[in-house]
Amino acid sequence: MPDLPKEYNILAFDYGNVRIGVAVGNSLLKIPHPLMTIGGESLNAKIAAIEPIITKWQPAVLVVGVPEFSDNPQKIQLINTIKNFGKRLAARFDLPVNLVNEDYSSSHASSLLNEQGIHGKSQKIMLDQLAACSILESFFASYN
Known part of the structure; x- marks a missing residue:
């Protein structure tokens, strides 16, 4: 990772073909926060x-x-699509992109929502954001 200031923001993405969950965190606090869910027809959108x-x-x-x-x-196709998404983000915004294992991030997010009494279709919009939080937690854990 390049030299970074002591405190900086990090955006995390849970990519899906239909929706992308977005979370933000701060390098100092290391607490991810759900931001939003992005939809769109194409990768460009x-x-x-x-x-x-x-x-x-x-x-x-x-x-x-x-x-x-x-x-x-x-x-394999999904993995390639996600890696392409990461490359496109890096090129478009001139920022380093770190790929983090996302296995079980959606199931972890779903269980958190279940604990809050949010089930089924009610989880749809929040699930991707919380999965992005889980991805960001993994990033923080790997870069102490």
């Missing part, structure tokens, strides 16, 4: 929707959750 978030939060680092490698052709 999703990246365009990220631009005002980058402008507002001025992150020094971006984190993208990616599943572990699999032999499943559909999962």
